[in-house]
Amino acid sequence: MAIRILKNPQAVIGLVITLFVLSVAVFAPILAPNDPEQVNIMLKFGSPSEQYPFGNDALGRCIFSRLIYGARYSMAVSLPILIILSAIGLFLGTLSVCGGKRINAILDYICNTFIALPQLMVGIALIGMLGSGFVNIVIAIVIGMWAWFTKMVRAYSQVEMGKDYILAARISGCGKMKLVFKHLIPNILPQFLVFFSTGIATSILMVSIFAFLGLGLPAGTPEWGAMLKDASTHIYNHPEMLVYPGVCILVTSAGFVLFGEAVRDILMSGEDAL
Amino acid sequence: MLSIQNITKTFSVRGGGAKNMTALNGVSFDIAKGEFCAIVGESGSGKSTLSRIIAGLIPQTSGSVLWNGNESLDPKVIGLKKLYKRIQLVLQDAKSSLDPHFTVYKSIAEPLRNLSEVSKKDEKKRVLELLRQMDLPEEILKRKPHELSGGQQKRVCIARALAADPELLIFDEAISGLDVILRKSILDLLKQIHRTRGCTMLFITHDMDVALYMASRIIVMKDGEVVEDTLCGGDASCLSHPYSKLLAAAMLPKNE
Numbered sequence: 001m002a003i004r005i006l007k008n009p010q011a012v013i014g015l016v017i018t019l020f021v022l023s024v025a026v027f028a029p030i031l032a033p034n035d036p037e038q039v040n041i042m043l044k045f046g047s048p049s050e051q052y053p054f055g056n057d058a059l060g061r062c063i064f065s066r067l068i069y070g071a072r073y074s075m076a077v078s079l080p081i082l083i084i085l086s087a088i089g090l091f092l093g094t095l096s097v098c099g100g101k102r103i104n105a106i107l108d109y110i111c112n113t114f115i116a117l118p119q120l121m122v123g124i125a126l127i128g129m130l131g132s133g134f135v136n137i138v139i140a141i142v143i144g145m146w147a148w149f150t151k152m153v154r155a156y157s158q159v160e161m162g163k164d165y166i167l168a169a170r171i172s173g174c175g176k177m178k179l180v181f182k183h184l185i186p187n188i189l190p191q192f193l194v195f196f197s198t199g200i201a202t203s204i205l206m207v208s209i210f211a212f213l214g215l216g217l218p219a220g221t222p223e224w225g226a227m228l229k230d231a232s233t234h235i236y237n238h239p240e241m242l243v244y245p246g247v248c249i250l251v252t253s254a255g256f257v258l259f260g261e262a263v264r265d266i267l268m269s270g271e272d273a274l
Numbered sequence: 275m276l277s278i279q280n281i282t283k284t285f286s287v288r289g290g291g292a293k294n295m296t297a298l299n300g301v302s303f304d305i306a307k308g309e310f311c312a313i314v315g316e317s318g319s320g321k322s323t324l325s326r327i328i329a330g331l332i333p334q335t336s337g338s339v340l341w342n343g344n345e346s347l348d349p350k351v352i353g354l355k356k357l358y359k360r361i362q363l364v365l366q367d368a369k370s371s372l373d374p375h376f377t378v379y380k381s382i383a384e385p386l387r388n389l390s391e392v393s394k395k396d397e398k399k400r401v402l403e404l405l406r407q408m409d410l411p412e413e414i415l416k417r418k419p420h421e422l423s424g425g426q427q428k429r430v431c432i433a434r435a436l437a438a439d440p441e442l443l444i445f446d447e448a449i450s451g452l453d454v455i456l457r458k459s460i461l462d463l464l465k466q467i468h469r470t471r472g473c474t475m476l477f478i479t480h481d482m483d484v485a486l487y488m489a490s491r492i493i494v495m496k497d498g499e500v501v502e503d504t505l506c507g508g509d510a511s512c513l514s515h516p517y518s519k520l521l522a523a524a525m526l527p528k529n530e
Contacts (some may be wrong), residue, residue, distance in 0.1 A: 164371035171329060172434065173358045173388030186375045 004266050011262035017255025018197075025071040034062035036069040036222040045238055054244055057227075058234060066222035067244055073223040074252070077134065078203040081141050082196055085149045088142070090192070093153025094180045097161050107150065114147035120209060127215040134217060141206050145199070152195050156188040190263070197260030201253035208249050224249050275474055276305040276328070276442060281337035283323055283498075297323045299498040301337070305442075305476065310468050312477040312489035314521060320498040321478045322366075325446045328476070329363040330354075359389045362435035366447040368427035372419040378405075378430050379415040385438040404433040408463070425456045429463070436467065443467075444476045449484065461488060482521040486510060494518045 005011045024031060033051065039059045046056035054063040096107040114122075119141075126140040160166060161184070169183050204224075210216045211225025212232075219226075224245040231241035283298040298320045305311050313321050326332045328339055330349040339347045341360065349357045362385075365371040372381055382401045386392055392400060405412060408429040419427060428448070435443060445464065449457045465488065468475050479485050485492050486508055494502040494515060502515040510522035 164365050164367055165373040167331060168365060168371040168431070168434070169373065169384070170331065170354070171358055171363050172385040173355055173438070174384070175354065178388070183373055187373070 005263065008262050008266055010258050011266065014255050014257070014259025014262055017251060018259055021071050021252045021255060022075065024068055025075040028068045028072045032062075032065035032068045034065045036061060036065040037220055038062070045234075055240075057230065057241060061222075063227075063241065063244060066227060067224070067248055069222040070224040070227060070245060070248060071252070073217065073221060074204050074207060074225075074249075077137060077207045077217070077223075078200050081138050081145075081203045082199050084138070084142050085145055085199065086192070086196060088146045089149030089153045090185060092146075092150040094157050094184055096150070096154045097157040098176050098180055098184075104154075107154070111147040111151050111154075114143075115151065117144075119144035119206070123206065123210060124213065124215065127210060132210075132215050132217070137207060137210055137216065140210075141203060144206070145202070149195070149199070153188065153192065156191050157184055160184055160187050194260045194264040197256045197263070201256040201260075204249060204253055204256075275307040275342060276476075277340040277343065278303050278305075278324070278328070279338045279340065281324065281327060281339070282335045283320070283327060283332075284335045297498050298327075298334070301495075301498070301500055303493055303500060303503055305474060307441075308472050308474055309491060310475045310477065310489045311491045311493060312479060312485035313493045313495060314479055314482055314485045314518075315495035316480055316521070318497075319495040321480075321495055322446055323498075324495075325363060325444050325476070325478050328442075329361055329444060330357050331363075355389055358385070358440070359438055360440055361442045361444065362438055362440040363444045363446060364431050364435045364448045366450055368424065368431045369419055371431055372427060374419055377416050377418055378410075378422070381419075381430060382433050382437055385434060389438045400437065401433075404436055407436070407467075408433045424452060425459065428452065428456075428460055432460075432463070432467070436471075440473065442474045442476065444478065446478045447480070448477070449479070457484075464488065482510070482518075482524070486522075492518075494521065 005015065033053070039061060040056070041060050043052070043056040043060035044058060046052055046060065048055045052062050052064065054067065057063055057066070092107060096104045122144040123140040126143060127136055130136040130139065166179065166183060169179055174182065207216065207223070208225025208228065211223050212229045214229065216226050216229075217223050227245040228242060228249070231238070231245065235242055279302050281298050281301045282296070284294040284296050287293055287295050301320070301324060313324065315321050323332070327334045328347070330347060333348075341347050346352060347357060347361070376384070379401055382404055383397050386397050386400055401415070402412065405415070410426060410429050410433070414422060414426060414430075419430075422430065432448075448464075449460050452460060461484065464475070464477070467473070477485065477488055482492075486506060490505060490507075492502070492504055492506050492512070493500055494513070494517060496517050502513065502518045504512050504514070504518075506512040510519070513519055513522055
């Protein structure tokens with residue numbers, strides 16, 4: 001699998017971008033030349049220099065340092081969201097398939113109801129009710145996206161449950177728990193990892209959209225969506241301030257999507273080959 | 275030992291107005307301990323449905339499957355562990371009935387872990403013993419299903435079924451899709467297992483030739499019903515029903 005990923009140019013590009021962004025997020029305090037939140041009004045809209053490679057924003061803060069820390073904040077919000085969504089999706093998706101016809105029908109109905117509602121509108125409504133902040137953003141996005149994850153796991157699980165190896169496992173004496181944890185989840189995991197990687201991109205974009213609408217993390221937090229929102233008021237005088245975070249969001253999302261889709265293609269071609 | 279009493283199975287068919295399709299209609303027969311019995315019939319005659327009902331994988335619409343005269347074989351009544359310690363089913367497609375993520379060792383050891391209380395040491399000993407019985411080399415233990423040949427996959431499936439030491443072994447079209455040489459070697463292996471272990475075997479096939487070669491008793495099914503149930507001595511002369519004769523006539527002629 002690892003060799004096949006390394007032989008696929010799309011997967012390598014996606015992997016390099018993803019690892020680069022994750023490294024930047026982890027080593028942000030070492031990489032950032034300045035304090036991202038330090039205000040210096042004397043440097044308002046300062047031009048790029050050796051000390052401030054991308055210049056300064058309206059409050060004289062170092063744009064480059066804020067972009068580096070932005071990777072950390074965007075990842076810090078997106079990864080917990082994805083981990084919670086994965087846990088919910090795997091639990092409810094497999095429960096739906098293994099829990100009997102009634103549970104399956106009820107969960108299907110609830111999922112369809114949530115999927116019918118636009119994710120962004122649900123998120124905005126919830127943040128409007130709960131208020132902004134890290135935990136509330138996570139809750140809002142999880143509520144907006146859980147049904148998609150559950151439906152995806154359910155669909156893959158239904159396909160796997162119809163296969164002979166599941167029947168053989170039952171005949172080998174596997175109860176429902178063993179069936180799910182030893183046979184079902186390991187067999188849907190490759191497809192699930194693909195959905196996970198593309199889900200990170202969706203989650204980054206959702207966080208950025210919330211921040212752009214003023215519903216994101218607390219004011220002043222160096223998060224890419226918030227930087228985009230701050231820069232939008234200076235679009236005519238300093239359009240480059242809008243480009244920097246925009247490119248960061250685009251490249252990071254593209255990295256995860258490229259990697260996810262390449263892994264899916266590799267897995268699908270592997271199935272065909274078998 | 276196994277008593278099939280008036281089993282009926284209907285499936286509801288969707289589309290074009292709800293209607294039921296009868297797969298089995300009042301099927302009854304008994305199988306004695308140690309018997310090698312073949313169920314023969316064309317596709318759609320209800321053979322596989324019957325095997326799955328006996329193995330507790332699907333419920334019957336009516337009728338009962340009894341063990342030793344009066345014990346129920348319903349998994350809800352006796353539990354999965356008790357049922358599959360008694361009965362094991364070898365499925366038609368060996369490759370798809372092995373978990374692609376499981377090594378050969380894990381596949382064979384799974385019923386041992388679930389159905390027998392054996393120590394880790396005994397488990398390994400037992401797996402190696404089964405491997406030897408199946409004429410499989412030890413080095414395949416760490417391999418995954420796609421790294422095995424068709425014959426090896428089939429033997430691993432049989433080893434897995436034998437691991438639970440069942441009293442009744444059901445083979446559902448267990449040799450379809452194999453080449454003639456492999457087919458013969460698997461059939462001989464099954465005969466040998468029957469001889470050495472003395473377990474009861476129910477061999478489901480659409481091939482009358484194979485049934486006559488393997489079994490001492492042949493049950494012929496057509497459209498979900500038993501049309502003939504006879505003891506056989508290896509040739510088609512024991513068959514009397516026109517449909518059984520038709521199946522026998524469809525066999526390829528043997529070279530003189």
